[in-house]
Amino acid sequence: MTRKTLTLALACTLYAAAETPVYLNPDAPIEQRIEDALSRMTLEEKVAMCHAQSKFSSPGVPRLGIPEVRMSDGPHGVRAEINWDNWGYAGWTNDSVTAFPALTALAATWNPALSAIYGKNVGEEARYREKDVLLGPGVNIYRTPLNGRNFEYMGEDPYLASVMVVPYIQELQKNGVAACVKHFAANNQEQWRGNVNPTMSDRALYEIYLPAFKAAVEQGGAWSIMGAYNKLWNQHCCHNKRLLEDILRGEWGFDGAVITDWGGAHDTREAALNGLDIEMGSFTNGLTTESEFTYDDYYLGKGFRELIQSGEVPESVADDKVRRILRLIFRTAMNTGKPFGSLCSPEHYAAAKAIGDESIVLLKNSGILPLDPAKTGRVLVVGDNAVRRLTDGGGSSELKVKDYISPLQAIRSVFGADNVDFAEGYRAGRPMYGRVDEIPAAIQDSLRAEAVAKAAQADVVIFIGGLNKNAGQDCEGTDRESYDLPFGQDVLIEELINANPNIVIANISGNAYAMPWADKVPAILHTSYLGTMGGASMADVLTGAVNPSGKLPYSIPVRLADCGAHSFGVESYPGVESETGDVLFGVCAPQQTYAEDILVGYRWHDTKKIPARYPFGHGLSYTTFAYGKPELSAKTISPDGSITLTVPVTNTGSREGAEVVQLYIGDDKASVLRPLKELKAFDKITLAPGETREVKFTISPDMLAFFDADAHAWRSEPGTFTAYVGGSSTATPAKAKFRLTE
Numbered sequence: 001m002t003r004k005t006l007t008l009a010l011a012c013t014l015y016a017a018a019e020t021p022v023y024l025n026p027d028a029p030i031e032q033r034i035e036d037a038l039s040r041m042t043l044e045e046k047v048a049m050c051h052a053q054s055k056f057s058s059p060g061v062p063r064l065g066i067p068e069v070r071m072s073d074g075p076h077g078v079r080a081e082i083n084w085d086n087w088g089y090a091g092w093t094n095d096s097v098t099a100f101p102a103l104t105a106l107a108a109t110w111n112p113a114l115s116a117i118y119g120k121n122v123g124e125e126a127r128y129r130e131k132d133v134l135l136g137p138g139v140n141i142y143r144t145p146l147n148g149r150n151f152e153y154m155g156e157d158p159y160l161a162s163v164m165v166v167p168y169i170q171e172l173q174k175n176g177v178a179a180c181v182k183h184f185a186a187n188n189q190e191q192w193r194g195n196v197n198p199t200m201s202d203r204a205l206y207e208i209y210l211p212a213f214k215a216a217v218e219q220g221g222a223w224s225i226m227g228a229y230n231k232l233w234n235q236h237c238c239h240n241k242r243l244l245e246d247i248l249r250g251e252w253g254f255d256g257a258v259i260t261d262w263g264g265a266h267d268t269r270e271a272a273l274n275g276l277d278i279e280m281g282s283f284t285n286g287l288t289t290e291s292e293f294t295y296d297d298y299y300l301g302k303g304f305r306e307l308i309q310s311g312e313v314p315e316s317v318a319d320d321k322v323r324r325i326l327r328l329i330f331r332t333a334m335n336t337g338k339p340f341g342s343l344c345s346p347e348h349y350a351a352a353k354a355i356g357d358e359s360i361v362l363l364k365n366s367g368i369l370p371l372d373p374a375k376t377g378r379v380l381v382v383g384d385n386a387v388r389r390l391t392d393g394g395g396s397s398e399l400k401v402k403d404y405i406s407p408l409q410a411i412r413s414v415f416g417a418d419n420v421d422f423a424e425g426y427r428a429g430r431p432m433y434g435r436v437d438e439i440p441a442a443i444q445d446s447l448r449a450e451a452v453a454k455a456a457q458a459d460v461v462i463f464i465g466g467l468n469k470n471a472g473q474d475c476e477g478t479d480r481e482s483y484d485l486p487f488g489q490d491v492l493i494e495e496l497i498n499a500n501p502n503i504v505i506a507n508i509s510g511n512a513y514a515m516p517w518a519d520k521v522p523a524i525l526h527t528s529y530l531g532t533m534g535g536a537s538m539a540d541v542l543t544g545a546v547n548p549s550g551k552l553p554y555s556i557p558v559r560l561a562d563c564g565a566h567s568f569g570v571e572s573y574p575g576v577e578s579e580t581g582d583v584l585f586g587v588c589a590p591q592q593t594y595a596e597d598i599l600v601g602y603r604w605h606d607t608k609k610i611p612a613r614y615p616f617g618h619g620l621s622y623t624t625f626a627y628g629k630p631e632l633s634a635k636t637i638s639p640d641g642s643i644t645l646t647v648p649v650t651n652t653g654s655r656e657g658a659e660v661v662q663l664y665i666g667d668d669k670a671s672v673l674r675p676l677k678e679l680k681a682f683d684k685i686t687l688a689p690g691e692t693r694e695v696k697f698t699i700s701p702d703m704l705a706f707f708d709a710d711a712h713a714w715r716s717e718p719g720t721f722t723a724y725v726g727g728s729s730t731a732t733p734a735k736a737k738f739r740l741t742e
């Protein structure tokens with residue numbers, strides 16, 4: 001035999017002998033595949049899987065054909081490609097996407113069916129872009145309107161956030177793309193996010209800050225979760241024993257992978273032992289500069305390997321992490337049943353538009369809206385957000401959009417370009433990450449004067465301002481410094497009102513802000529960042545082509561001091577730097593107490609009798625709704641029973657519209673502090689003019705419970721409860737009382 005024939009014969013023999021290994025057999029149960037793959041891996045390969053290999057990927061096992069895990073932000077669309085080894089954009093030309101509305105806008109729809117559509121569509125884009133993990137959705141609770149990242153979350157109420165997050169995850173993951181629910185937990189501010197150490201009661205934790213994460217895991221079935229940058233109980237959340245081991249895995253049975261926030265790991269031993277699986281974004285020694293280092297220098301790199309090799313940590317610790325990572329890979333990258341995805345399709349644009357349409361909140365309307373384009377005359381649009389591409393900036397959620405319809409573009413197309421003039425009114429600075437672009441006062445003065453002069457000549461003024469995605473506004477890494485609108489917008493609005501009282505305020509922001517002019521303007525629209533189709537949604541609501549049906553997912557306090565988190569001084573927000581402790585980004589171990597405890601958002605306004613300017617759940621329509629008398633199926637409810645509440649709701653106006661019927665329940669007398677009432681159910685219904693619908697809610701004892709920290713269990717106390725039903729947290733005309741029996 002020649003040498004060539006020998007080689008060929010050997011190859012044929014090997015080929016014949018080779019059976020498909022179990023881990024490569026898509027029909028074998030995932031747990032068997034995991035064990036098979038694990039049994040073939042070296043310690044080096046296992047450890048390598050536990051940390052990044054680039055800015056946005058972690059390695060698979062190349063020798064075994066196990067692919068890497070590719071991740072991308074999230075959560076409002078798929079972020080443009082980032083360079084392998086640094087934070088720069090890679091400059092690809094095929095990574096432009098659809099920008100979906102911000103999550104706070106999604107929450108404002110109060111429509112879980114739209115959340116499912118959101119998850120499906122963003123998941124298709126992620127799959128098309130070959131991503132295995134989409135870094136989102138975010139469900140940190142809106143505790144203060146100063147938090148620069150509230151726009152990436154789902155508002156102030158744990159129940160609303162829970163209901164809205166579940167369908168997003170379920171539909172996203174049908175694309176073979178994992179959700180990475182973030183930031184677990186209590187990342188409720190950007191100021192000092194790297195090491196602030198909030199102290200809160202277990203009640204606040206379980207009743208307010210954890211439920212949406214729990215729903216994401218237990219009902220949504222999230223395949224991964226991202227640890228928060230901050231600490232809890234003096235330990236960083238990315239390797240926090242109580243959070244990750246006791247609660248996430250112990251209490252909720254999470255079988256997915258825990259991924260750090262980028263640079264959120266700080267200690268090898270804790271990272272090894274406290275439930276972290278994949279470490280991303282770390283720098284040398286966990287510090288902040290991108291100096292020379294290899295990915296093996298990560299906390300879960302060679303340091304981790306050495307702990308195992310020296311016997312200090314058993315190899316089973318690495319095995320457990322790798323099992324979770326393999327499970328993630330089999331569900332995503334190696335999921336042979338996954339679809340192929342799609343990008344910027346008409347369906348995606350329609351979804352973005354539909355979500356945007358239902359998210360716009362009509363705060364106030366004395367009749368000026370809707371505007372009939374045929375009868376409006378000369379329209380003046382004022383404000384930077386009418387023209388600014390608001391998908392730029394904001395931090396990691398920034399998107400490179402293929403298309404973007406600005407409000408001015410859409411208004412011009414609906415009202416006729418010749419009828420619509422534009423004035424900047426104020427200048428709002430360029431997007432500058434981490435820095436604020438200062439604008440000289442003289443420029444602002446002359447822009448204001450120009451807008452006011454034009455306003456006097458117009459028939460209607462539409463002011464489109466608010467916040468933007470620059471540092472110090474709705475942007476990751478910094479909180480807002482003030483509750484007021486920036487760039488002198490309040491002065492400008494006052495002068496515009498004086499020049500022309502026919503003014504509609506249609507502001508865009510991811511947060512509440514002071515509205516000192518609210519009583520002087522005839523109409524206010526409030527909306528978050530709506531992405532690709534946002535301008536079209538806004539124009540359609542202004543003209544009435546779309547009847548607004550959004551409801552506030554957070555309260556809008558009159559003053560910052562009226563917000564619970566800001567009622568207890570700096571200890572409560574933003575916290576106080578310590579004399580000793582770890583120093584991160586030049587800040588020494590800030591300590592913080594959530595002094596308002598469970599009274600977050602409307603729970604505070606209601607219970608303390610401090611009315612918000614616009615309450616949680618508020619939002620008007622171009623039609624009106626009336627609530628009839630609620631009927632209970634029984635007046636008492638036993639600890640293992642349930643009752644139903646039925647309430648007739650009628651469209652009393654002259655056009656079709658949708659109403660979010662909200663059920664709140666309050667414990668009339670309790671042995672512990674309880675909020676006056678809490679959201680327990682809601683139903684968004686569409687009614688024709690004159691139509692009445694009976695809306696039915698089931699009330700069960702778990703809806704009456706509070707978290708008893710001593711017993712570490714949910715408990716409800718017998719006694720009288722009140723059900724409040726209506727169209728906002730304060731407009732609850734339909735009330736009914738019932739008793740919970742012993």
Ligand code: BGC
Nearest residue numbers: 073074135182261262396476
């Ligand atoms: C953010 C995360 C984001 C990650 C990756 C971090 O700074 O907090 O939300 O997913 O960066 O970009």
